[in-house]
Amino acid sequence: xxxxxxxxxxxxxxxxxxxxxxxxxxxxxxxxxxxxxxxxxxxxxxxxxxxxxxxxxxxxxxxxxxxxxxxxxxxxxxxxxxxxxxxxxxxxxxxxxxxxxxxxxxxxxxxxxxxxxxxxxxxxxxxxxxxxxxxxxxxxxxxxxxxxxxxxxxxxxxxxxxxxxxxxxxxxxxxxxxxxxxxxxxxxxxxxxxxxxxxxxxxxxxxxxxxxxxxxxxxxxxxxxxxxxxxxxxxxxxxxxxxxxxxxxxxxxxxxxxxxxxxxxxxxxxxxxxxxxxxxxxxxxxxxxxxxxxxxxxxxxxxxxxxxxxxxxxxxxxxxxxxxxxxxxxxxxxxxxxxxxxxxxxxxxxxxxxxxxxxxxxxxxxxxxxxxxxxxxxxxxxxxxxxxxxxxxxxxxxxxxxxx
Ligand code: CTP
Numbered sequence: 001x002x003x004x005x006x007x008x009x010x011x012x013x014x015x016x017x018x019x020x021x022x023x024x025x026x027x028x029x030x031x032x033x034x035x036x037x038x039x040x041x042x043x044x045x046x047x048x049x050x051x052x053x054x055x056x057x058x059x060x061x062x063x064x065x066x067x068x069x070x071x072x073x074x075x076x077x078x079x080x081x082x083x084x085x086x087x088x089x090x091x092x093x094x095x096x097x098x099x100x101x102x103x104x105x106x107x108x109x110x111x112x113x114x115x116x117x118x119x120x121x122x123x124x125x126x127x128x129x130x131x132x133x134x135x136x137x138x139x140x141x142x143x144x145x146x147x148x149x150x151x152x153x154x155x156x157x158x159x160x161x162x163x164x165x166x167x168x169x170x171x172x173x174x175x176x177x178x179x180x181x182x183x184x185x186x187x188x189x190x191x192x193x194x195x196x197x198x199x200x201x202x203x204x205x206x207x208x209x210x211x212x213x214x215x216x217x218x219x220x221x222x223x224x225x226x227x228x229x230x231x232x233x234x235x236x237x238x239x240x241x242x243x244x245x246x247x248x249x250x251x252x253x254x255x256x257x258x259x260x261x262x263x264x265x266x267x268x269x270x271x272x273x274x275x276x277x278x279x280x281x282x283x284x285x286x287x288x289x290x291x292x293x294x295x296x297x298x299x300x301x302x303x304x305x306x307x308x309x310x311x312x313x314x315x316x317x318x319x320x321x322x323x324x325x326x327x328x329x330x331x332x333x334x335x336x337x338x339x340x341x342x343x344x345x346x347x348x349x350x351x352x353x354x355x356x357x358x359x360x361x362x363x364x365x366x367x368x369x370x371x372x373x374x375x376x377x378x379x380x381x382x383x384x385x386x387x388x389x390x391x392x393x394x395x396x397x398x399x400x401x402x403x404x
Pocket of ligand 1: 342
């Protein structure tokens with residue numbers, strides 16, 4: 001649960017996208033947040049306070065003059081212990097109010113009255129023409145200049161039947177943005193390149209050699225790096241995972257394709273960090289067939305020959321423009337000796353060892369970090385928590401280290 005103990009004021013303004021906020025409310029609760037819903041009168045036309053009360057488990061406020069608050073000052077009471085205020089959906093009109101400091105209903109008054117340390121996040125939702133209107137864009141620029149965090153919008157089909165920019169982000173994307181807003185921004189301005197998942201080495205057009213890597217750890221690291229503010233590129237072998245929000249994903253199959261994609265990224269833009277999490281096949285089939293190999297008798301077996309694949313991590317580490325390189329090792333025995341030796345062999349500043357070799361596909365794990373100073377453990381946790389801790393460790397080393 002990544003929002004445990006967080007108090008979030010969730011403000012709804014008028015828009016069809018209110019229906020998506022029902023799901024967001026539940027998702028925030030599942031992550032451990034307590035949600036206080038405040039709705040404008042227009043929002044109550046799209047979804048009822050009864051629904052939002054049921055989903056949030058808290059009474060809903062819609063009116064500045066609400067006698068349920070002892071001192072009758074809900075705009076003060078509701079914001080003093082809030083960790084964040086989220087406006088979703090945020091209408092064109094509400095963007096105008098925020099940009100101009102209007103306070104003529106509870107929600108706008110509450111935004112103005114929030115203490116300076118309480119972040120305000122908005123999820124705009126409107127018709128494409130309303131979004132593109134110069135007045136809205138002026139208000140948007142002012143809102144951003146005032147330090148309000150604008151989430152989205154996205155482009156796509158709209159409830160009105162038109163298509164274009166102005167769709168509210170999906171509930172899972174909003175949840176990701178809200179969680180990210182609470183993370184330390186240790187990698188702002190940095191470019192992070194990550195490999196993840198297995199590779200697939202063809203034997204013929206329908207068969208191949210792969211491994212059990214699920215990609216979960218690499219994807220979790222990509223997400224953690226994005227949450228820390230980095231520009232993230234993920235070169236991924238075949239996995240069942242959806243692309244992580246905010247991350248550029250490049251799909252590949254073979255180790256050679258992974259190598260080529262990684263080198264192309266390094267040539268297009270200098271990378272600050274390279275994290276090689278992929279379980280890359282050490283060998284590929286030298287005599288892979290263009291056609292499906294047929295069974296010609298009851299006893300025949302194909303004779304496969306192998307050649308080595310490029311060692312992507314070692315090749316990146318050997319480049320003159322090498323980023324700060326982080327490797328992974330999944331050893332089945334003697335992790336301390338093999339881990340330390342592998343870091344030196346690959347000539348990288350940091351190597352991460354998985355404790356226990358049955359980590360593929362698991363949701364939690366335990367890591368050991370090997371660097372020039374020795375080794376230290378990151379205690380067992382779910383992969384997303386481990387990934388955030390690893391990104392913290394990388395950011396500290398990057399800040400202290402002129403060696404890239
Ligand atoms: N790696 C890579 N390219 C390869 C093989 C491995 O980039 N062709 C990276 C992995 O992503 C991982 C690290 O190297 O970060 C360690 O990989 P591993 O296979 O455990 O090490 P090897 O050097 O192949 O040694 P061994 O198989 O003997 O343990």
